Amino acid sequence: MTKRRSRGDGGLHWDEKRQRWIATANLGFDPSGKRIVKRGSGRTKTEAKNKLKEVLRDHEDGLAIAPTGYTVADAVNDWLAYGLAGRDPGTVETCTILSQNHVIPALGARKLRDLSAEDVDRWLAIKAKTLSTRTLQGVHSCLNRSVKRAMARDKVKRNVVELCQVPQGQPGRPSKALTLAQAEAVLKAAERTSMHTYIVVALLTGARTEELRALTWDHVFLKGRPHADPPQPPHIAVWRSVRRGGDTKTRKSRRTLALPARCVEVLWQHFEDQGWERLAADDKWEEHGLVFSSAVGKPLDATNVRRAFRQALKDAEGINADDWTPRELRHSFVSLLSDRGVPLEEISRLVGHSGTAVTEEVYRKQIRPVIQTGAVVMDGIFKRDSER
Numbered sequence: 001m002t003k004r005r006s007r008g009d010g011g012l013h014w015d016e017k018r019q020r021w022i023a024t025a026n027l028g029f030d031p032s033g034k035r036i037v038k039r040g041s042g043r044t045k046t047e048a049k050n051k052l053k054e055v056l057r058d059h060e061d062g063l064a065i066a067p068t069g070y071t072v073a074d075a076v077n078d079w080l081a082y083g084l085a086g087r088d089p090g091t092v093e094t095c096t097i098l099s100q101n102h103v104i105p106a107l108g109a110r111k112l113r114d115l116s117a118e119d120v121d122r123w124l125a126i127k128a129k130t131l132s133t134r135t136l137q138g139v140h141s142c143l144n145r146s147v148k149r150a151m152a153r154d155k156v157k158r159n160v161v162e163l164c165q166v167p168q169g170q171p172g173r174p175s176k177a178l179t180l181a182q183a184e185a186v187l188k189a190a191e192r193t194s195m196h197t198y199i200v201v202a203l204l205t206g207a208r209t210e211e212l213r214a215l216t217w218d219h220v221f222l223k224g225r226p227h228a229d230p231p232q233p234p235h236i237a238v239w240r241s242v243r244r245g246g247d248t249k250t251r252k253s254r255r256t257l258a259l260p261a262r263c264v265e266v267l268w269q270h271f272e273d274q275g276w277e278r279l280a281a282d283d284k285w286e287e288h289g290l291v292f293s294s295a296v297g298k299p300l301d302a303t304n305v306r307r308a309f310r311q312a313l314k315d316a317e318g319i320n321a322d323d324w325t326p327r328e329l330r331h332s333f334v335s336l337l338s339d340r341g342v343p344l345e346e347i348s349r350l351v352g353h354s355g356t357a358v359t360e361e362v363y364r365k366q367i368r369p370v371i372q373t374g375a376v377v378m379d380g381i382f383k384r385d386s387e388r
Contacts, residue, residue, distance in 0.1 A: 020041045023041070079146040099146075102127060103142055112150060112156045132170050195312040197270040201267070202333075203333060206351045208330060208352075217291055222234050222259070234259045234264045235257055267291075
């Protein structure tokens with residue numbers, strides 16, 4: 001005689017419409033009196049029962065049942081739409097580009113609950129053949145944060161992306177520095193361009209591009225403060241940047257820099273030229289108090305500066321303009337100071353690094369490779385017998 005199932009054990013039946021076996025289990029009633037029924041489906045009886053067991057296990061663990069059709073693309077798009085709220089627009093744009101170009105095309109169709117660590121490892125290995133290590137870290141971060149958000153909302157049980165390490169990618173383009181001869185050629189070529197003042201100030205002060213784009217005239221002191229105690233020479237206060245909130249990159253990046261005479265000269269001329277531009281623009285002028293702005297006073301973005309910079313360099317002797325970017329003026333500043341024997345600590349202070357380790361690591365190729373101070377001093381202390 002067939003044994004009758006106990007109450008609550010559920011059942012197993014064939015769904016003709018879905019062409020699948022359906023396993024069900026009754027788990028009592030919720031507070032409103034509605035029956036709690038959990039289901040699992042499959043092409044075979046065994047598959048349906050196993051799915052039901054998984055659903056019941058999740059229920060016992062207090063987990064919501066993840067939707068079976070929820071894909072990696074759904075998780076990434078949800079994170080892009082809601083997980084980046086309040087972030088800098090540049091950050092949102094970068095994450096969107098990385099996700100849409102590298103994450104979604106390769107993994108987007110995969111069901112999130114089926115995504116495995118092997119899938120992620122294989123994807124990263126393929127991407128490592130064409131992307132730099134820094135970009136690989138970015139795309140891994142986008143996927144990781146998307147799945148982490150989905151896990152927090154019970155869309156998936158665990159985040160397998162956290163288990164995967166980022167492989168070594170392709171080497172990026174190393175930053176370069178202008179030699180003294182190249183720097184002089186750049187300054188000469190830029191003389192009759194709109195970027196002349198920007199290039200002079202960037203090269204001779206080492207300020208970051210985002211700091212110069214945010215520089216305002218109320219932070220430029222071309223006459224200095226001769227009556228202060230002690231007197232202050234002409235200087236600029238590098239206290240802002242175009243970063244979110246206007247803060248500089250680090251605490252030590254907030255600094256006041258004395259201006260070389262050549263900077264003072266070009267800034268006076270730039271101030272006068274900007275006055276004429278303001279008159280020419282008339283009602284179209286937008287006053288932001290910026291030192292470096294568009295022809296109608298609007299802030300410059302990185303693309304504006306890079307395009308104008310390369311245009312200014314097109315006639316520079318011995319320079320291929322397409323091979324250089326504005327930030328390499330800062331590298332050139334470090335290189336020229338190092339070549340003249342300026343101590344690493346002083347260079348670090350001038351460029352606003354948090355410590356000398358940053359200066360040495362980022363600008364390693366520009367720092368003088370042979371430190372001669374010790375040898376010179378010791379030669380003076382321990383002279384050879386023939387020199388005594």
